[in-house]
Structure formats: C-alpha cells, structure tokens
Amino acid sequence: MESSGCSICLLKSEVVKDLDTSELNTLGKSCVEAVFKKGETIFKQNALSSNIIYLQTGLVKLMIEGPQRIQILRLKKAPCYLGLPTTMGDKINNYSAVAIEPVSACFIDINVFKNLLRINPDFSYEIIIELCKNELKQFHRCVKLVQNEIYGRLAGNLLYFADEIYQSQEYKLPLSRSEIADMVCTSRETVSRILNSLAKDGIISISGKQIKILNKSLLEKISEKG
Amino acid sequence: MESSGCSICLLKSEVVKDLDTSELNTLGKSCVEAVFKKGETIFKQNALSSNIIYLQTGLVKLMIEGPQRIQILRLKKAPCYLGLPTTMGDKINNYSAVAIEPVSACFIDINVFKNLLRINPDFSYEIIIELCKNELKQFHRCVKLVQNEIYGRLAGNLLYFADEIYQSQEYKLPLSRSEIADMVCTSRETVSRILNSLAKDGIISISGKQIKILNKSLLEKISEKG
DNA sequence: ATAAAAATATGATGTTTATCACATTTTTAA
DNA sequence: TTAAAAATGTGATAAACATCATATTTTTAT
Incomplete structure (x- = not known):
C-alpha cells in the first residue's frame, strides 16, 4: 500500500523538518506503510537490512542476541527512526525490532534515504546529531547496566x-x-x-x-x- | 602552533578522502596540532566540548564515570576521529580521553567541522556510516560485558x-x-x-x-x- | 644502586544473585 | 464458563566474584 501522506505525518518529526516539499514527495512515492500488532516482528536480526523505518505511532523493543540470552537494548517510542544504525552500518540487521504496542510504520527504501542525505545537508546534519546523542545515551545505559x-x-x-x-x-x-x-x-x-x-x-x-x-x-x- | 599539513596527514583517513584540496586547506588553517605523553588527558568529562580531534598517531582510552567507578569504554587507535559523539551530541564532554601511548592529535574547531559537513555531503555520509558502525559495535560490546x-x-x-x-x-x-x-x-x-x-x-x-x-x-x- | 612507591599475586571469607522447585495467580482459548 | 497455558511469586541452595588481608614483585626516583 502506497502512502502519499508523508508530508503530513513526517513533518511532525524533528529530523524531517529539514526536507522541502519536493523531497517529501520523493519520499512519499517510495514509502510503504505497515501496521503491526503487539508481539509482531518489524525486522529481524540477521535478516538483510534494506529499509529505514519511520515509526509513526506505537512502542517498539530492540532486541539483540547475547552470548547467553536475548537482551533488550532499549525501547523506541514514536515518532522516530528505527534501524538507522543497523541499516546504514551493516548489510544485515544486528538486532531485531518487535512491537510491544500496536505500531504503524513507514518503510523507506535505503537508496531513497541515502539520496535524501546526499541532496540535503541539513537533513544529514540532523541525522548525525541524532546518532551522536543516541551513542552518548547508550554509553550511559551500558555503564549503569554493568556497574x-x-x-x-x-x-x-x-x-x-x-x-x-x-x-x-x-x-x-x-x-x-x-x-x-x-x-x-x-x-x-x-x-x-x-x-x-x-x-x-x-x-x-x-x-x-x-x-x-x-x-x-x-x-x-x-x-x-x- | 598552526598546521598546514592537513592535506598530507588527513588524506590517510578513510573519512577524510572525501574532502577536496580547498576544503583541506580550510581545515588546515583552523587546525592546531598537539602531542600528549602517556597518561595525559586529551579531553575531560564535564568540560566544554568545542573541538573535534583527529588522532594522527598513538593510542587513547575513553573513560566514563559510572555510578560505582570509572569505566573504560573502549580504546581508540590512530588514525581516527576522537570525540565525535560527545562534541556533536552535547555541549559538555560525556567522557574523557587519555593517551595510553604517545599521541599526536589535531584539534579542529567544531564550527569549521560543521561547515565541512554542510558543504560536503560525501563527508557527512562517511561520518554517518562511521557513527552507525560504532553504535553497532557498542551494542555488541555492551551485551558481552553485561552477559x-x-x-x-x-x-x-x-x-x-x-x-x-x-x-x-x-x-x-x-x-x-x-x-x-x-x-x-x-x-x-x-x-x-x-x-x-x-x-x-x-x-x-x-x-x-x-x-x-x-x-x-x-x-x-x-x-x-x- | 638503593630505597620508596606502585603494581601484582594469592588465600580466606562473605555477599549478591542465579537456579531449582513448586505454589499461586492471571490470561487465553474453546 | 471452564480448562489449559502462561505469567508471577517465594523459599532453599549454590556459584561467581568482591572484598579484605598480606606477601611479593616491579617500577620509579634519587
């Protein structure tokens, strides 16, 4: 099912405010909406990663297989991007995402997303800032968990x-x-x-x-x- | 001390290969080299973060204050950037960097660095990929450490x-x-x-x-x- | 070269928390 | 509505590892 409403829903996001109308239309044309019930997997560790996912509504847990057991890395609450590090950082998903509340999400093709980054430096910049903040939070979370x-x-x-x-x-x-x-x-x-x-x-x-x-x-x- | 040699040393880096000569010259003019002995602090947690540091040679430990004790997050080996997440993600350093082998490093003003990101989308893109890969590694490191x-x-x-x-x-x-x-x-x-x-x-x-x-x-x- | 300081090694003891075993409650499905 | 399944609660036991107490070795500074 194709969504033409990206300009409506995505504009709510901090990151996406930097895209202009024509850019949002490009995004809209290659954007596929999907809904997930509680417990359903949005993407799975070790599967090929070929989409960036924009989480419109709902709550998601990120899970990674550890040496002894499954670990829940963190929760992700809409609105936000899902799978940025694993889709941009590796061919294969390094973790899974599972809905823990009903979710609606937009699947954006990785090449379309990369192109947006290339044509819009402000958008790239916002993504960089978001990634940096996430990494800092992850450091703090990890240290608390370990100590x-x-x-x-x-x-x-x-x-x-x-x-x-x-x-x-x-x-x-x-x-x-x-x-x-x-x-x-x-x-x-x-x-x-x-x-x-x-x-x-x-x-x-x-x-x-x-x-x-x-x-x-x-x-x-x-x-x-x- | 001012360095005009950025184009020589930085070109070795994966990330910096995307900068052209004039961009490297801009970088060179606002780049300050410094050396550190073993045990010397390069930047300190809770201090204002206003530089991106390019580590030319040497080995560094990243340390963060945990709830119980100091935690060494990881080592960073030249050539690489130092302090990207903490400088781009917060006004204040969220961790410290200390030389554990003699280090030479280039301090780049954050505004110059931001400008490079803005004028060179390929450079932004490489930084995004590097940040994503780092985050994935950090996930795996954390899970191993905890489990x-x-x-x-x-x-x-x-x-x-x-x-x-x-x-x-x-x-x-x-x-x-x-x-x-x-x-x-x-x-x-x-x-x-x-x-x-x-x-x-x-x-x-x-x-x-x-x-x-x-x-x-x-x-x-x-x-x-x- | 030698004393002082720092780093490392190693045994004994105690605490935290996992695991097992089973009881009870809540949820799900027919 | 009721039976089955899943989730939760709670005690007893055991294992991993921190902490304390020294002893020994290595490094540093004079």
Missing part, C-alpha cells in the same frame, strides 16, 4: 518508563517480568522479588502491570547509587 | 587487543591490571587470578605486560560462551 546492582538497574528502568516513555509517574508496564529481566539482565524471579520489595518499602505501588512511583527521589537515589 | 562472566569478558578483551589494536597475537598490554579491571568491570585481583589461570591452562603466556595468545580458538570459545 549497578539489580536494585539500581531496575529502579533506573522504572524511571526510564516514567520519564522517557510515558511522561507520567503512573503507568502500565509495557513488558512482562521476564522481558524486564531481559532488559536489566537478571532472572525473572529476581525482578519479581525486587519489584515486590520496592512496593513493601512504599517506594512504588504495583497491581499487576500497573505501576505508580510513590517516592521518586528515593527511587532516583537507588538508581544512581546502585 | 558474560569474567572469563569470557577478559578473553574477549585479550582478543580485542590482538585483532583490533595490534594485529598480532603477541603484544605488550597497553593497560595495567587495574585498568583492565576498569574495562571489563571487575576487580584488579580477579584480573590477576584469571590471567594467571589462562596462562596455567596454556591458553596464553604472560611475562609482566607481555602477552602471547597460544590457543586462539579456545580463547575465542571462552569469549563467546562466557
């Missing part, structure tokens, strides 16, 4: 959901206990134990997947100190 | 030195045991123990900082399986 104990790692992720995904101190966890374990690299059981322990201490309240942060400053302290 | 046990992490780093830094199965460790601990996120003592254990098993030989990989396939197996 903190599980209490701190889990606390950090609860704050990440609140501040960066939902912009609310009360939210429904987008992941199961087992997926959270894949994100903070621990066992399913330990996630249960620590969530319940944080609730017992009055720092959060839990009811199934519903989470409410009650004592944010303490949660931040746990996240920072380990 | 593997120390044997695997240390084995991985011995291979990293051999294959990516020295291109030789025999080399002098560029870091102390304590710095290696900062790289694989363990204690100084554990690094000692495991290096000696690998030597006792005949997988490597050690004499001070001199390392020789004797059984590479086994070391690779340890690195991959944990």
Whole structure:
C-alpha cells in the first residue's frame, strides 16, 4: 500500500523538518506503510537490512542476541527512526525490532534515504546529531547496566518508563517480568522479588502491570547509587 | 602552533578522502596540532566540548564515570576521529580521553567541522556510516560485558587487543591490571587470578605486560560462551 | 644502586544473585 | 464458563566474584 501522506505525518518529526516539499514527495512515492500488532516482528536480526523505518505511532523493543540470552537494548517510542544504525552500518540487521504496542510504520527504501542525505545537508546534519546523542545515551545505559546492582538497574528502568516513555509517574508496564529481566539482565524471579520489595518499602505501588512511583527521589537515589 | 599539513596527514583517513584540496586547506588553517605523553588527558568529562580531534598517531582510552567507578569504554587507535559523539551530541564532554601511548592529535574547531559537513555531503555520509558502525559495535560490546562472566569478558578483551589494536597475537598490554579491571568491570585481583589461570591452562603466556595468545580458538570459545 | 612507591599475586571469607522447585495467580482459548 | 497455558511469586541452595588481608614483585626516583 502506497502512502502519499508523508508530508503530513513526517513533518511532525524533528529530523524531517529539514526536507522541502519536493523531497517529501520523493519520499512519499517510495514509502510503504505497515501496521503491526503487539508481539509482531518489524525486522529481524540477521535478516538483510534494506529499509529505514519511520515509526509513526506505537512502542517498539530492540532486541539483540547475547552470548547467553536475548537482551533488550532499549525501547523506541514514536515518532522516530528505527534501524538507522543497523541499516546504514551493516548489510544485515544486528538486532531485531518487535512491537510491544500496536505500531504503524513507514518503510523507506535505503537508496531513497541515502539520496535524501546526499541532496540535503541539513537533513544529514540532523541525522548525525541524532546518532551522536543516541551513542552518548547508550554509553550511559551500558555503564549503569554493568556497574549497578539489580536494585539500581531496575529502579533506573522504572524511571526510564516514567520519564522517557510515558511522561507520567503512573503507568502500565509495557513488558512482562521476564522481558524486564531481559532488559536489566537478571532472572525473572529476581525482578519479581525486587519489584515486590520496592512496593513493601512504599517506594512504588504495583497491581499487576500497573505501576505508580510513590517516592521518586528515593527511587532516583537507588538508581544512581546502585 | 598552526598546521598546514592537513592535506598530507588527513588524506590517510578513510573519512577524510572525501574532502577536496580547498576544503583541506580550510581545515588546515583552523587546525592546531598537539602531542600528549602517556597518561595525559586529551579531553575531560564535564568540560566544554568545542573541538573535534583527529588522532594522527598513538593510542587513547575513553573513560566514563559510572555510578560505582570509572569505566573504560573502549580504546581508540590512530588514525581516527576522537570525540565525535560527545562534541556533536552535547555541549559538555560525556567522557574523557587519555593517551595510553604517545599521541599526536589535531584539534579542529567544531564550527569549521560543521561547515565541512554542510558543504560536503560525501563527508557527512562517511561520518554517518562511521557513527552507525560504532553504535553497532557498542551494542555488541555492551551485551558481552553485561552477559558474560569474567572469563569470557577478559578473553574477549585479550582478543580485542590482538585483532583490533595490534594485529598480532603477541603484544605488550597497553593497560595495567587495574585498568583492565576498569574495562571489563571487575576487580584488579580477579584480573590477576584469571590471567594467571589462562596462562596455567596454556591458553596464553604472560611475562609482566607481555602477552602471547597460544590457543586462539579456545580463547575465542571462552569469549563467546562466557 | 638503593630505597620508596606502585603494581601484582594469592588465600580466606562473605555477599549478591542465579537456579531449582513448586505454589499461586492471571490470561487465553474453546 | 471452564480448562489449559502462561505469567508471577517465594523459599532453599549454590556459584561467581568482591572484598579484605598480606606477601611479593616491579617500577620509579634519587
């Protein structure tokens, strides 16, 4: 199905504001929209990467096969690009993307995307800035993951959901206990134990997947100190 | 001290081959060379970032303050750019760079660099590719660091030195045991123990900082399986 | 060359957290 | 609505590794 509405939806994006109308039309002609249900794979690790994906709505988890188990690298929330590093950096996807909420996305052919970069330096520049910011965030995420104990790692992720995904101190966890374990690299059981322990201490309240942060400053302290 | 030799030294770089002579001259006029001894800081975390640095010769460690301790993110070997993500991605350095071998480097003003990106789309494109490749590598490094046990992490780093830094199965460790601990996120003592254990098993030989990989396939197996 | 400082080695002990085992709750599908 | 499947909770045990305590070796500076 072909989309001619790129100029409408893409203009919302920070990065795409640098494209002019004719450029957006080029994009529109080679842009294919698709929707994904929760749990569906958008692209798969080790498959050939030939598209840049613009995530219009929804929430996605990026997963990579580690030496021991699957690791959830991060979540990606619309609107944003999906698969930039893996499509531009390698022929083959270095990680998978799976919808964890209903997703609508636009598949842009890699050659069309590359051409946009070539004809529009401002667009290139914005992409460079975005890549740099992502790398910095990735450094910080990695260091926290490696150095903190599980209490701190889990606390950090609860704050990440609140501040960066939902912009609310009360939210429904987008992941199961087992997926959270894949994100903070621990066992399913330990996630249960620590969530319940944080609730017992009055720092959060839990009811199934519903989470409410009650004592944010303490949660931040746990996240920072380990 | 002003350098007019950019066109000579920079042309060796993959990325810079896309600049033409007049662009290289612009670069040369605003380029300041500097040398650093082992142990000297090239740029410091939390300081204002206003330069892109082209590393001409030498070896550098990138260090970031974690919640518990200093973490060595990776080494950077000349010729390459230094500080791209932190200079383009934030006003302030998100990590430090310290010479671990004598270094000569060229400091390029950020505005001059940005202008080069703007006037030369091929150059932008190469930078984008480099950033993407770096991010993919960082993903893999992070997952190994988080999931593997120390044997695997240390084995991985011995291979990293051999294959990516020295291109030789025999080399002098560029870091102390304590710095290696900062790289694989363990204690100084554990690094000692495991290096000696690998030597006792005949997988490597050690004499001070001199390392020789004797059984590479086994070391690779340890690195991959944990 | 020699003393002082730094780096490295190695054993003993304790903590964190994984794993196993099983119970309970929630969700899904017929 | 009910049975089956999936997700979650919780205790007991075990393993990996940090930390502490010294001892020894190597490097540095005079």
